[in-house]
Amino acid sequence: MVDAYDEAGVFRALADPTRRQILEDLRDGELSAGQIASRFSISAPSISRHLGVLKGAGLVTERRDGNRILYTLAEERLATCVGRFLSAVCPEQIVLRHTKWRRLPEGEGA
Numbered sequence: 269m270v271d272a273y274d275e276a277g278v279f280r281a282l283a284d285p286t287r288r289q290i291l292e293d294l295r296d297g298e299l300s301a302g303q304i305a306s307r308f309s310i311s312a313p314s315i316s317r318h319l320g321v322l323k324g325a326g327l328v329t330e331r332r333d334g335n336r337i338l339y340t341l342a343e344e345r346l347a348t349c350v351g352r353f354l355s356a357v358c359p360e361q362i363v364l365r366h367t368k369w370r371r372l373p374e375g376e377g378a
Contacts, residue, residue, distance in 0.1 A: 274326075278349040281325035286310070287318050291327060294341035301337045 281287055290304055305315040319339060322328040326345045330337050 275349050275352070277325045278327060278346070279353075281321050281327055284318065284321075286315075287322055290315075290318060290322060290339075291341055291346070294328065294339060298338045298340045300333075301339065304339065 293299060293304060293307060301316065301319060305312045308315060319328065323330060327342050328339045329342055330339050
């Protein structure tokens with residue numbers, strides 16, 4: 269179970285636009301720290317700090333491959349925390365989205 273303080277860390281991590289962009293960049297799969305850093309005009313140590321915040325919030329996972337560190341988006345963690353917040357704040361939107369998804373003809377996106 270995720271407590272409120274733990275979820276607050278997720279929202280603090282999401283508050284920074286650089287960290288949100290890193291999460292977007294990871295949506296298509298694993299990237300090395302160097303690959304992530306090359307997408308930004310800030311220093312590699314700054315990117316490393318951002319990755320540390322994301323890892324601390326549980327929004328990314330890392331694994332070592334030789335001397336490289338590879339990062340992956342923790343989709344379930346992100347979806348759980350944001351979904352729980354949305355369910356608490358605007359529960360009718362959850363119902364509307366599910367209803368809309370069920371009514372769409374096959375092959376059409378939501």
